[in-house]
Amino acid sequence: GENVEQHPSTLSVQEGDSAVIxxxxxxxxxxxxxxxxxxxxxRPQLIIDIRSNVGEKKDQRIAVTLNKTAKHFSLHITETQPxxxxxxxxxxxxTGGSYIPTFGRGTSLIVHP
Amino acid sequence: KAGVTQTxxxxxxxxxxxxTLSCSPISGxxxxxxxxxxxxxxxxxLFEYFSETQRxxxxxxxxxxxxxxxxSRSEMNVSTLELGxxxxxxxxxxxxxxxxxxxFFGSGTQLSVL
Numbered sequence: 001g002e003n004v005e006q007h008p009s010t011l012s013v014q015e016g017d018s019a020v021i022x023x024x025x026x027x028x029x030x031x032x033x034x035x036x037x038x039x040x041x042x043r044p045q046l047i048i049d050i051r052s053n054v055g056e057k058k059d060q061r062i063a064v065t066l067n068k069t070a071k072h073f074s075l076h077i078t079e080t081q082p083x084x085x086x087x088x089x090x091x092x093x094x095t096g097g098s099y100i101p102t103f104g105r106g107t108s109l110i111v112h113p
Numbered sequence: 114k115a116g117v118t119q120t121x122x123x124x125x126x127x128x129x130x131x132x133t134l135s136c137s138p139i140s141g142x143x144x145x146x147x148x149x150x151x152x153x154x155x156x157x158x159l160f161e162y163f164s165e166t167q168r169x170x171x172x173x174x175x176x177x178x179x180x181x182x183x184x185s186r187s188e189m190n191v192s193t194l195e196l197g198x199x200x201x202x203x204x205x206x207x208x209x210x211x212x213x214x215x216x217f218f219g220s221g222t223q224l225s226v227l
Contacts, residue, residue: 001172032214043117043203043218044156089156095214100169101146105155 002027004092006104014112019080021107023090024072030092030102033073035064038106039086047088048075080111115140117206117219125225131192134222138185138206144168145187146216147179150201159202162187191224199226 003026013019023033034049050057050064050073057064061080066073077084090104118137126132138145146161146169158171162181179189185206191198201223205216 034215036218043220045218046215049215091156093214099161099214100158100171101216102158103148103156 001100002030002092002094002102004090004102004104006090006107008107009105010108010110012110012112013080015080015082017080019075019077019084019109019111021075021088021090021109022072023074023092023104024070025092025102026071027092027094027102028068028071029094029096032093032095033064033066034091034093035075036089036091037086038089044089077109080109082111082113085109085111117204117217119202119204119219119222121222122220123223123225125227126194127227128194128196130194131190132194132224134189134191134202134204134224136187136189136204136206136219138187138204139217142206142208142217143185144207145181145185146205146207147187147189148203148205149173150203150221151199156203159189194226196226199224 006023031052036044037047038044048064050066061078063076087106087108089106091101093101120135144163147159149157161169165181176192181187201221203221205218207216
């Protein structure tokens with residue numbers, strides 16, 4: 001089955017810095033890659049997603065890049081703010097197949113004011 | 114539009130008991146999937162229901178089961194509880210039609226097994 005590795009497990013940055021979280025996947029059939037943000041005590045919420053026919057997607061301060069050949073995708077957050085502090089999860093899904101979402105173990109992002 | 118609703122929010126059970134968790138999806142969503150979240154293992158997929166049929170199942174023992182009703186509401190049952198079942202159980206709903214797979218999560222049920 002699919003295996004998703006996510007790094008780093010913890011990321012500490014100063015407000016205004018950029019943050020990058022990386023995920024690698026193993027199943028070449030995976031074609032949909034969402035990112036979720038989970039604030040402490042709250043539900044995971046989709047912040048951005050990318051499909052395998054696209055190499056990069058941006059939404060204001062957040063961007064995701066995908067390298068299908070290397071089977072890795074990354075979340076980039078620019079000009080970080082304290083409210084960006086949360087756990088971020090990546091996932092890989094093969095939408096045409098069995099559709100079993102495989103999540104990374106999460107990255108705890110801490111943004112210091 | 115109301116979000117995904119899970120009840121109860123917290124549960125405390127003892128080993129050997131069974132438990133039923135409930136999930137009401139966003140109106141119009143026909144797919145409900147369930148996940149177990151633990152600090153060590155992250156989010157792990159349990160199963161997915163679509164139009165009352167289980168379409169996919171993760172790698173969990175048969176003690177974990179579920180069902181979906183005609184109004185898309187779903188229940189998850191865990192029998193013969195073990196200490197290791199203590200976790201946050203999240204459900205998510207989606208349209209699951211065409212290429213729209215976006216998942217909307219509920220707030221979860223925190224299960225503690227003593």
